[in-house]
Amino acid sequence: MGYDRSVSAPEHELGPETVWHLQMPQIRFGRDAVEELGYQLADLGVGGDAHGLLVTDETLVDIGHVGRVRDHLEDAGYDVTVWDGAEREPSIENVDHCIEFVREQEGDAGYDFYLGFGGGSCIDVAKTTRAVIENGGQVLDYIAEPTGEGEALTESGPPLILMPTTAGTGAEISPVAILSVEDQEIKEGISSNHIRADAAVLDPTFTTTLPPEMTAKTAMDALGHAIEGYTTHPFDSLLRASDPGSRPVYAGRTGLTEMFSEKAIDLLSSNVRTAVHNGDDLEARSAMLKGALFGAIAGLTAGASLCHAMAYPVGNRYHTYHGETIAVLTPATTLGYNVASDPERFVAVAEMLGAETDGLGTREAADRARQEYVRLQQDLNVIPSGLNDLAGITEEDIDWLASQTVETQQRLLRCNPRPVTEDDAADIFRDALYNWE
Incomplete structure (x- = not known):
């Protein structure tokens, strides 16, 4: 196992992690x-x-x-x-x-x-x-x-x-x-x-005043947490911390975080259309808030990865909303570049998003996750169609964005299931310029 790809703490032992840890605030949920x-x-x-x-x-x-x-x-x-x-x-x-x-x-x-x-x-x-x-x-x-x-x-x-x-x-x-x-x-x-x-x-009653556009954008951030948490490294493929206090807060996926990811993807993808187009539907709003909570338990314990790493330089330079930046980058990052890390796992993601995969080969079925995610965004009708639509980003901007990602976001890139070089990041940004025409 190469330490360079580990998300474990700097103080580590050269052996796999054997312990996972979950820490949560007290949670009080409901209307x-x-x-x-x-x-x-x-x-x-x-x-x-x-x-x-x-x-x-x-x-x-x-x-x-x-x-x-x-x-x-x-x-x-x-x-x-x-x-x-x-x-x-x-x-x-x-x-x-x-x-x-x-x-x-x-x-x-x-x-x-x-x-x-x-x-x-x-x-x-x-x-x-x-x-x-x-x-x-x-x-x-x-x-x-x-x-x-x-x-x-x-x-x-x-x-x-x-x-x-x-x-x-x-x-x-x-x-x-x-x-x-x-x-x-x-x-x-x-x-x-x-x-x-x-x-x-x-309390979901506070979310009913959120406008359709912001409902969609924040939902895409939550869905990103869930999918990134589901597809990052398993905790026991990482290096063991030398002491419990140095174990990182983003420590890899476990069976528990996977269950939360699966439920979050289901709740968010099946309710976001209603929440966006009929914001007064409290049942849909409650499901969305619960899905965001579950997605955070999964993704913010297992670890956010490449998509979030690439979103921060974009948000900083162009002052875009975080959620919409995650939305336009997810097809090329989590559901594009990262699919090669574990195609069978992405087949599961595709099916959770509602894709039909019967009769398809593994890689073809895995690629349906990206198609289904883009279809969801198109149905919402408020999500930019790519980085160009989001902030006028063009080919000329890519080198700076790629270098900033690799130079400033190693904390998140170490969570990614595939290594990412500056050239890789540039190719991914290029892919994300246009998600659909």
Whole structure:
């Protein structure tokens, strides 16, 4: 086994991994789950006179969702301050603003509890803010070298509850926060179990106001997690960590993550058309939120891979939404380049997406996964048809995107079931320019 292809920790033994580990926040799911928010805080040991910070964005304030959350918290006896400055695809500077706000209001000790409410951007700002307040210093202290100082988080801090309003990112259970480094046009992650939330409250009634286009884009991110998690390395093909504490958070697929992937692919692919075209259908919205949760449990434990690695340079340079970037790259990456790693596994993916494979050879049947995925996108009628349609990306842009992928995204490329060189990445970007005409 070559270490270069391993997603295992730098401190490793030259032998296969034999142990897998699953860590999740407490999860509370269901219609009107927000009404149990006070109970959830009390269950985490937060007293009724505690003062907390709710991190969100202006849109959720304007449409009344934040007021609904705040009312339930205040009815339970909690004092809540709202910070609504979270930006789409948040930068390190955006998180710094939230941290400065906390220190100005509450000093270095911060708040008694934190809530992140919104899409993945709001949630990642909340996760990072709590972590930096508790561990001290600045965000860049905990970003990997050479961009940051590469210091490890050692403390989790006061209770953190995350409440998603989209069915997509899975950030509510993830041990990673993704931030833009604007002056370098890259994205970096802080990866640690100390950044993970204590609880996630998922209430599908908050997702019905999400517009069709954003419903589709976030769903494609969730579906990407599920498929990438299903097709990455098995955990026992990776190198054993020297000690349990150095085992990486993206540690390969297991039988458990595979079950979550399979259910997620089914829930998402069979409900997204309804959710996009009839957003008030609460049954479809609930299925989508559950599918996104299951996809995150699978993909964000086993490991996101090539598609996510290639999406970050695109998002940084062209300021595209993460979900739509995943959508246009998945056909060429996960369902294109990676099929050769294990065609039989991709036959299963094709069938989960609804493809008919009877009578086909293994490789031909595996390729049906890409065809079925593209057909799904065309049915949604709101997904760009490729990188060119997404952001005007052309052949002239490919060399930079390929070099950025290989130079800045090794954390994710090590999760990929096939090795990826810069030339490979360029070919894949070229393939993704046009998914259909």
